[in-house]
Each structure stands twice: as structure tokens, then as C-alpha cells.
Amino acid sequence: MNASIDTTPEKKKTSHGLFIIQAWLVLLLAAFFGAALAGIQLSLAPKIEANKLNETLDKVPELILGAEAARTFKDSGREMNIDRQYMTTGTKTYSVFKAAADNELLGWVIKAGGQGYADKIELLVGVDKNIAGITGLFILDQKETPGLGNKIMTPEWRRQFINKPTQKPLTVVKTKADAPDQINAITGATISSRAVCDIINQSLNNLRQPLENAATATQQTSDNPQETK
Amino acid sequence: MADQPTAFERFTQGVLPENPVYRQLLGLCPTLAVTNSMQGALTMAGAVLFVLLCANVIISLIRDLLKPHLRIVIFTLTIATFVTIVDRFLAAYMYQMSKNLGPYIPLIIVNCIIICRCEVCASKQSPFTAAADAVGQSLGFTLALASIAAVREILGTGMFFGIRVLPEMWPDWVIMVLPPGAFLTFGLLLGAVNWVAARKKTEG
Amino acid sequence: MNDTPNTTEIPQDDTKRAPAIQVGHSPHLSDASFTTRRMMIDVLIALVPVVGMAVYVFQFYAVFQLAVCLTTCLAAEALFTKMRQRPLSLFDFSAAVTGVILGLSLPATAPWYVGVIASVVAIGIGKVIFGGVGMNLFNPAMVGRAFVMIAFAGAMAASGYESLQTGIDAITQATPLNAFKQMGISTPLKDLFLGLTNGSLGETSALACLIGGAYLCIRRTASWEIPAGVIAAVLVMGGLADIFGSSDNWTVIHHLFSGSLLFGAFFIATDPVSSPLTPKGKFIFGAGIGFFIMVLRFFSGYPEGVMFAVLLMNAVTPLINRWTIPRVMGE
Numbered sequence: 001m002n003a004s005i006d007t008t009p010e011k012k013k014t015s016h017g018l019f020i021i022q023a024w025l026v027l028l029l030a031a032f033f034g035a036a037l038a039g040i041q042l043s044l045a046p047k048i049e050a051n052k053l054n055e056t057l058d059k060v061p062e063l064i065l066g067a068e069a070a071r072t073f074k075d076s077g078r079e080m081n082i083d084r085q086y087m088t089t090g091t092k093t094y095s096v097f098k099a100a101a102d103n104e105l106l107g108w109v110i111k112a113g114g115q116g117y118a119d120k121i122e123l124l125v126g127v128d129k130n131i132a133g134i135t136g137l138f139i140l141d142q143k144e145t146p147g148l149g150n151k152i153m154t155p156e157w158r159r160q161f162i163n164k165p166t167q168k169p170l171t172v173v174k175t176k177a178d179a180p181d182q183i184n185a186i187t188g189a190t191i192s193s194r195a196v197c198d199i200i201n202q203s204l205n206n207l208r209q210p211l212e213n214a215a216t217a218t219q220q221t222s223d224n225p226q227e228t229k
Numbered sequence: 230m231a232d233q234p235t236a237f238e239r240f241t242q243g244v245l246p247e248n249p250v251y252r253q254l255l256g257l258c259p260t261l262a263v264t265n266s267m268q269g270a271l272t273m274a275g276a277v278l279f280v281l282l283c284a285n286v287i288i289s290l291i292r293d294l295l296k297p298h299l300r301i302v303i304f305t306l307t308i309a310t311f312v313t314i315v316d317r318f319l320a321a322y323m324y325q326m327s328k329n330l331g332p333y334i335p336l337i338i339v340n341c342i343i344i345c346r347c348e349v350c351a352s353k354q355s356p357f358t359a360a361a362d363a364v365g366q367s368l369g370f371t372l373a374l375a376s377i378a379a380v381r382e383i384l385g386t387g388m389f390f391g392i393r394v395l396p397e398m399w400p401d402w403v404i405m406v407l408p409p410g411a412f413l414t415f416g417l418l419l420g421a422v423n424w425v426a427a428r429k430k431t432e433g
Numbered sequence: 434m435n436d437t438p439n440t441t442e443i444p445q446d447d448t449k450r451a452p453a454i455q456v457g458h459s460p461h462l463s464d465a466s467f468t469t470r471r472m473m474i475d476v477l478i479a480l481v482p483v484v485g486m487a488v489y490v491f492q493f494y495a496v497f498q499l500a501v502c503l504t505t506c507l508a509a510e511a512l513f514t515k516m517r518q519r520p521l522s523l524f525d526f527s528a529a530v531t532g533v534i535l536g537l538s539l540p541a542t543a544p545w546y547v548g549v550i551a552s553v554v555a556i557g558i559g560k561v562i563f564g565g566v567g568m569n570l571f572n573p574a575m576v577g578r579a580f581v582m583i584a585f586a587g588a589m590a591a592s593g594y595e596s597l598q599t600g601i602d603a604i605t606q607a608t609p610l611n612a613f614k615q616m617g618i619s620t621p622l623k624d625l626f627l628g629l630t631n632g633s634l635g636e637t638s639a640l641a642c643l644i645g646g647a648y649l650c651i652r653r654t655a656s657w658e659i660p661a662g663v664i665a666a667v668l669v670m671g672g673l674a675d676i677f678g679s680s681d682n683w684t685v686i687h688h689l690f691s692g693s694l695l696f697g698a699f700f701i702a703t704d705p706v707s708s709p710l711t712p713k714g715k716f717i718f719g720a721g722i723g724f725f726i727m728v729l730r731f732f733s734g735y736p737e738g739v740m741f742a743v744l745l746m747n748a749v750t751p752l753i754n755r756w757t758i759p760r761v762m763g764e
Contacts, residue, residue, distance in 0.1 A: 022296050026303055033310040040314055044321040051324035117734060145734075147403035147586035188590045190615065191734070400546060404584035413558065420562075 056097070056111065056124065056140070057082055063126030063136035064099050064107035066162065078102065085214070089206040096207065098214070105129045108211055111140070112203035116195040119143040121152070125200050127166060131211050134200070137161040142192075149192035157186060157193075161200070166208070169201040233354055236361035243365025249342045250373035251422045256342040260374060261415060262333050265406040267390045270378035271371070272326050276319070276334055278367035280311040281343050282360060288351040289359035295352055304347045305338070312337045342366060380414050381405045469566060473526035475654040476700070479645035480533055483696065486641040487537060487634040490603050494541035495634050499533060501545055505552035506532030513561040527566045531555055534700055535574040537635025538693065538740070540594045541604055543581075547588055551577035571747045572707045575740050582740065590735075594631050603631045610692045610736035619682040625690040635700075636693035646699030655703035658712050662719020663698035663726070664689065670727040694726060697739035707747045714757035721746045 060082050061070040073080070083098040095111040107129050113122040119142070126136035137158045144150045151157055160183060164170060168181040172194045177184045185193040234242065249255045256277070263269045284307045288295075295303060316334045319327035327334065337343070346366055351359040382388060385405030387395035404410050487495040510528035514521055522528070535555055539548060555577025563569040582589045594608050606612070608631045609620035624630050628638020636642075649655035671685030688694070693701075702708065702722050709718050722742045729738025 023299060025291065025294050025296075026299055026306065029303060029306055033306060037310060037313055040317055044317045047321040048317070048324075051320065055324070145586055145590075146407060147401070147584075148590060188587055188593065400544070400585060400588075402550075402584040403586060404580060407583065409583065 056095075056109075059124055059138050060097050060099050060109045060126070063109050063124055063138055064128075066136065073101075080106070087207060087210045087214075089210060092206060094203060094207060096211070105215060107135055109136075110203050110207060112199050114195060114199035114202065116142060117144050117149050117189070117191040121192075121195055121199060123196065123199060125161075125203065127204070127211075129215060131166060131204075131208055131215070133166060134161050134164045137196075137200070139196075144192045145189065148186065149189040151186045151189060152192050152196050157184075160184060166204050169205070170197040172197050233358075236355075236358040239350060239354075239358055239362035240365035243362060243367075244369045244372065247366075248369040248373060248422075249345075249366050250370060251419060253342075253345070255345060256340045256370060257415075258336060259333050259340065260377065261408070261411040263330055264374055264378040264381055264411060264414075265385065266329075266382050267375065267378045268326065269329055270374040272319070272323070273330060273333065274367065274371035274374050276312075276315045277337060277340065277342065277370055278364070279315055280308060280337055281346060281367050282363040283311045284308050284343055285346055285351040285359040285363040286356050288347045289354060289356040292352050292354075300348075300352060301344075304344050304352075308343050308347075309338050342370060376418060377411070377414050380418070381410050385410060469525045469527060472654045472705070473530050475649065475652050476530050477526065477533065479649045479652075479654070480530075480537070480635075480700065482641040482644045483537060483635045483638070483700075484533070486628050486638040490601075490629060490637055491541040491634055492601060494601065494604070497545075498539055498541060498543065498548055498634055499536040501548035502536035502539070502552050503529060503532035505549045506535065506556055509553045509556035510561075513557055514565065517561065517565075519565065522566060525566060528556060531560070531573045531577075534635070535577050537696070538574065538578050538633050538701075539581075540589065540632075541601070541634055542596045543585075543588050543593065547581045547585055550584070551581040553577075554580040567706050569706055570750075572701055572704050572743055575701060575743050575747075578740055579744060594633075603629060603637070606631045608632045608692075608736065609687075610730070613683050613687075613691075614736045619687065620691070622686060622690065625687065633693055633696075636696045639690040639695050642695035642699055646695065649699060649703065655699060656705075656708075656712070656715050658715035659702050659708060659719040659722075660695075660698040662716040662721075663694070663702060663723040664719075666720040666723025667694065667727055670724065674727075674731070688727070688730070692730075692737040693739045697722070697726075697743060701739070701743050702746075707750060709750050709753040709757065711754075711757040711759075714753045717753055717757070718746050718750065721749070 061073060061080050064070075065073055078101050081100045083100070085096050085098060087094050087096050097109040097111075099106045099109065107126055108131070109124050109126045111122070111124055113120055115121075121139065121144070122141040124136075124138040124140060125134060127133065128135050139153045139158070142150060142152060144152060160177070161170075164183075165180055170181055170183050172185045172190060173182045174185050174190065183193065183197055243249070247253060250257070250260050259273050259277070263273045284304070287307050288304060291303070312335060315337070316327070319330070319334060346359075346362055350362040354362075379389065382390075383394060384402045386401055387393060387399040402410070405414065484495075484499065487499075491498075506528045507523055510523060511521060532552060535551055536548065539551070555573040558580070559571060559573030559576030560566070560569045585593075587593060594604070594611070595606070596604050607615070607618075609625060610632075612618040612620065620630060626639045628641060630637050646655070646660060650657040650660070667689055668685060671688040675685050698719070702719060709715050722739075725742035725745055726738045729735060729741060735741075
């Protein structure tokens with residue numbers, strides 16, 4: 001009995017030490033794997049970051065020039081300079097992409113978001129250099145009802161936004177849209193359709209002044225005489 | 230260890246008789262979550278193949294050094310490392326797919342198929358057998374994912390690998406590409422597999 | 434695989450009929466085939482005014498939709514029972530009832546495949562997979578309808594009800610609930626009560642549902658506690674909304690007579706298989722359905738919520754049974 005009591009603390013002591021010794025493999029592997037992962041992260045991180053940015057940047061030429069013109073533009077070998085800016089109006093901050101080629105301002109792409117029917121809708125809307133008309137629309141992220149609201153992603157529906165004037169807010173109509181400020185609702189998804197229009201209206205309304213200011217600033221610095229009014 | 234299956238047996242068992250999804254009911258989270266398109270399903274299957282193969286071989290190489298009470302830690306450590314590698318690679322070279330699969334690639338870490346194979350095979354058998362086992366099990370997993378994804382993508386979108394296979398007038402069964410479709414398809418296919426297995430048993 | 438134990442069980446049950454009280458799955462009947470059949474025929478009789486009204490309002494569209502659902506349900510029942518090597522159960526009319534109720538819950542202009550797929554899902558996944566009549570957890574017709582509702586959102590959502598090409602007055606209007614939800618337009622109570630409005634085939638006429646429902650309750654084929662629970666919950670919640678809510682012109686009575694509320698309360702919720710066993714349980718079940726209908730109508734994106742409410746309460750039926758079935762003393 002006495003002997004067993006005596007040995008207990010001793011045993012505990014040795015087993016504590018043993019845990020560390022036994023875990024040598026875990027520690028070694030952890031160090032090794034950690035180093036390997038660090039290496040991979042170092043080599044891949046720039047590419048992943050570039051992917052994230054390109055996701056939006058890739059869309060800019062198409063949104064400003066239209067799909068067809070964007071392709072010919074690219075084939076002609078001209079370079080489009082896309083400049084990302086942040087514009088704050090009131091409480092909201094927008095990411096705005098300024099597109100220019102050969103010192104000539106081509107247009108703007110605004111990244112905007114707002115509440116849809118199911119969840120937030122994030123979209124890109126392109127406007128021409130005078131902020132007079134919409135040149136394109138792309139839905140980045142949405143979780144609308146599949147089969148109804150998610151049709152806002154379809155090119156057929158998005159196409160009707162092209163060349164819409166920005167002076168008057170866009171309105172959604174259920175029947176045939178004939179006025180220039182009208183957008184056809186998706187059948188059965190009036191709320192989603194209206195949400196997209198509201199996001200566009202609101203962001204254009206908020207950004208009209210800052211964009212015009214920025215545009216005149218660009219024109220002053222550029223040497224292109226066609227730009228000045 | 231004389232009664233351990235050979236490498237060839239490990240390989241064939243994994244594909245059908247011990248199919249990880251239909252027979253062992255393991256790895257159901259990705260099975261249900263990513264099978265609404267063939268591309269997604271096959272990417273997931275490829276990721277699992279890579280992780281399982283690497284983890285199995287590494288565990289098998291160090292199997293004599295494993296302490297019983299520390300083995301799970303080492304399994305998890307190894308699996309997590311390779312999962313992170315896959316995740317970064319997808320984000321770098323298949324960005325859109327990595328976005329579509331979302332959290333399900335990192336979740337391979339907790340995929341029971343891999344830890345099960347480490348425990349059952351890799352920690353007991355040679356690297357060659359472990360590799361054969363990994364390929365067999367992954368092939369079984371791929372077959373299962375592909376079968377579910379084929380049903381869901383064709384019925385749900387009328388397409389296969391993103392290419393239209395059903396006539397334009399086909400009304401898409403949107404429910405099939407949504408979560409309920411995953412449960413229904415998996416349940417019905419599992420029932421069919423069990424039915425075939427039961428028939429084989431009574432015949433043989 | 435399950436076939437072998439079950440087929441041997443059935444004759445055992447017959448010989449063991451002696452013990453006095455058995456608490457098991459409903460329906461609790463001494464002679465299953467006869468009484469199920471009697472009940473189902475009763476339901477079909479009760480549906481006559483509803484079907485009549487549907488045919489009067491929607492004309493050919495109602496006949497077509499009902500025919501599609503009825504024939505597909507019967508064919509699916511025959512096919513699936515044969516696959517399970519069970520005796521043909523067509524003549525207990527349960528599949529016929531499912532078919533008619535399913536048909537009545539669809540929009541008039543739904544394309545043919547909607548009815549076909551809904552019927553196959555209703556019988557196959559809603560009923561036969563669980564073990565056939567008496568074993569299903571959920572109301573088969575609602576399982577089928579939920580499937581097509583999500584699968585073919587375009588044909589089944591509020592917009593699916595409206596069409597300008599049919600030449601039938603009712604179909605050109607928005608459904609009353611949708612007109613209210615989208616545009617705040619209230620429909621006169623008289624139209625809602627008589628049923629000259631747009632909607633699912635069977636739901637438009639409150640009057641026809643009340644006549645059929647009264648027949649079912651008097652015959653005791655349906656337990657009156659369930660519709661009573663539904664209506665009570667709707668009255669309470671709708672009444673509270675009237676008192677505290679905005680002063681719009683959609684009152685609790687509009688709620689009661691619109692949509693498939695009465696049709697659901699009398700014909701769908703009262704399915705004896707997927708509802709609780711005790712009177713108290715039935716009332717709780719009904720009240721739960723009424724509660725969820727109102728919650729869905731007030732807060733969800735859908736204008737109507739009867740189908741989801743019934744399915745939700747079906748899911749908690751075993752729980753209600755546990756709470757309300759009296760325990761044997763000492764247990």
C-alpha cells in the first residue's frame with residue numbers, strides 16, 4: 001500500500017514529460033506542414049488576390065462598350081485603363097471603376113448593392129461618360145427565388161437596361177414597357193425586378209454629382225479637344 | 230496482418246462493394262451540397278482524391294511511429310494540410326469553381342471518408358496498399374457524386390456538363406438543383422442500390 | 434427488402450384482432466378495407482360541391498386538371514403497389530381522393546406535366562415510400578403540390594394563376610390574396626364567399642367548401658376539431674391584426690374566406706392518417722395550421738400559406754400525439 005502511494009506522484013511526473021516526448025511526431029509534422037502551407041500561401045496569394053479583383057475588372061469593358069464592341073476593342077489591341085475609386089455620398093461608399101483608353105474617358109462602372117426579395121443583390125452598372133445613359137448591367141451576387149427572381153441574371157432581361165436614360169428614375173411595369181424609362185418586370189418576380197431598378201436609381205442619384213465632378217476633372221487634365229464642351 | 234486485404238482487394242472494394250456513399254453512408258455533406266452540377270461534383274471528387282491519396286500515403290509511411298492516443302491528431306493535421314493546399318490551388322487556378330463550391334472544399338477536413346480510410350487502412354498497411362485503397366474509395370465517391378449530379382443536373386436544368394441535352398421545351402425541375410432535390414435524389418438512388426444489392430443477395 | 438417482414442405481418446394482425454384496445458397508427462378501424470373505403474367515398478361525396486363550383490368557374494380547365502391528376506394518381510398507385518408486390522389498393526379510393534384534392538389545389542392553367550409530376554410525387558414519395566395507406570407521415574397531395582410548387586415556380590406562383598388567353602373571366606384577374614398582397618386591392622366579400630374569383634380550382638368558393646365540410650363533419654369522416662382549430666386560430670390572429678394593425682380593408686373575414694383556407698381546413702388538414710389521434714391533439718393541430726397560415730400570409734413572400742402550414746404541422750403530429758395521448762396509469 002505504502003509503496004503504491006509513493007510511486008503515484010512520481011509516475012504522474014514522468015507521464016507529463018512523456019506527453020511532450022510522445023508528441024514529438026505531432027510537433028514535427030505540425031512544423032513541417034506549417035512551413036509547406038506558408039510556402040504555398042506565399043506563392044499563390046497574389047494570384048488569388050488578382051482573381052478577386054479581375055472578377056469585377058473583366059466585366060468593365062463589356063459593361064461600358066457592350067459585348068460586341070468590347071470584343072473588337074480587345075482585338076484591336078487597345079488597352080483600357082481601369083481605375084478603381086471610392087466615392088462617398090452621405091453615408092454610402094461606392095466602388096466606382098473609371099474606364100479610359102488613350103486618355104479618352106469611356107465611361108464608368110458602379111458597384112452597388114441593396115435589398116432584393118430574398119437577400120442582398122450586388123450588381124455592376126455601366127454608364128457612359130456623360131452619365132446620360134446606362135451602358136450595361138451585370139448581377140454579381142443574388143439569392144433570389146430560383147426559377148423566378150433569379151432570372152434577373154439572364155442576359156435577355158439585363159439587355160433592356162442598355163441605352164436607358166439616367167435622367168428619370170427607372171420604373172418597373174408588368175405589361176409591355178414602351179416609355180424610355182420603363183423596364184419590363186420578370187413574370188412572377190416583380191419585387192426582384194423592382195429591387196434591381198431601385199438599386200440602380202439610388203446609386204445613380206447618389207453618384208451623379210460626384211461622377212460629373214470627376215468627369216470634368218478628367219477632361220481638364222486630358223489634352224483631347226473633343227472632350228471639352 | 231495476414232488477414233488484411235491486398236492492395237487489389239482494397240481497390241475494388243472501394244469502388245462498389247464498399248462504396249463510401251452508397252454502402253458506408255460517409256461523406257454525405259459534400260454528396261448533398263455540391264451535386265447540382267457535374268462540374269462541381271467532379272471537382273469535389275478530384276479534391277477528395279488528392280487529399281485522400283496524400284493523407285493515406287503519408288499516414289502509411291509513418292504508421293509505425295503512431296501512438297494510439299495521438300493518431301487522430303496526426304490524421305487531422307495531415308488531412309487539414311492537404312485540404313488547405315487544394316483550397317488555395319482552386320482559388321488560384323479555378324477561381325469561379327472555388328467560389329461555387331464555397332465552404333465545401335475546406336469542409337473536406339471533416340469528411341469522414343478520409344479519416345475512416347486513414348484509420349482502417351493507411352495506419353495498418355503499406356503505402357502501396359494505402360494508395361490503392363485511396364484511389365478505389367475516391368473512385369467510388371466519384372461514381373456516387375456523378376450519379377447524383379447527373380440526375381439533378383439533367384432534370385433540374387436540362388443540361389449535362391453545362392451542355393443542353395434535353396429539348397428546349399423541357400420544363401426545368403428547379404427543385405432538383407435546390408437542396409430538397411439532393412435529398413430526394415440521394416434517397417431514391419440509395420433505395421435503388423439497396424434494392425439491387427438485396428436482389429443480388431437472394432439470387433447468389 | 435422490407436417486403437418480407439411486412440407481408441407476414443398482415444395476416445398476423447388479422448388473427449390478433451381480439452385484444453380490446455390497441456393504440457397504433459391511425460386509422461383505427463376494425464375492418465380496414467371496408468371503412469377506409471367508406472371514408473374515402475364520403476370525402477368524394479363531400480367534394481362534389483367544390484368540384485361543381487370549380488367546373489362552373491373554370492369550365493374545361495377544371496375538368497382537364499382533375500382528369501390529369503385523377504388518372505395519374507390511380508396509375509401511379511397501381512404501378513407502385515405492384516412494384517412493392519402488394520394487393521392492388523385502387524378500390525379503397527384513397528388514391529382517387531388524393532388525385533381530386535391535388536387537382537383542386539392546382540391553378541387552372543397549370544400545364545399538363547405539372548399535374549402528372551405532382552401526382553406521381555404525391556403517390557410515390559408522399560405515400561407508397563412510407564408504406565402505403567395509413568403509414569404516410571405527410572399529406573400526399575400536399576407533398577406533390579409542394580414539389581411542383583418549388584420545381585415549377587413560374588407555373589405555380591401567384592403569376593401562374595393569371596392568363597389572358599383563356600377566355601374565362603376569373604383567370605384574367607389576379608387571385609384575391611395576390612391582388613391584396615401586391616397592390617392592396619381588396620376583393621368584395623360576396624365574391625370571395627361565392628367563389629367567382631381566381632385561385633386554385635377548389636379554393637375559390639368558401640360556400641362550397643363549407644357545404645362539403647359540414648357533410649364530412651356530420652358524417653364524422655372528418656373530425657370537427659381540426660377545422661375548428663384552424664378557424665379559431667385564424668379568427669384570433671386576424672382579429673388581433675384588425676385591432677392593432679393598419680386600417681386596411683382586408684379584414685379577418687376576408688382572411689377566412691380567401692385563398693385555400695377553408696378548403697385546406699376541411700379537406701386537407703382532416704386527412705386522418707397525417708393528423709393527431711386525440712380530440713385535444715386534433716384541436717392543437719388545427720390551431721397550429723391556422724397560426725402558420727396567418728404567419729405565412731403576413732410575413733412570407735408567398736400570398737398563401739395553407740400548403741406549408743399543413744406540411745409543417747404534419748411533421749409535428751407524432752409530437753402532438755406524444756403529448757396528448759393519455760398515459761396508462763402508473764406508467
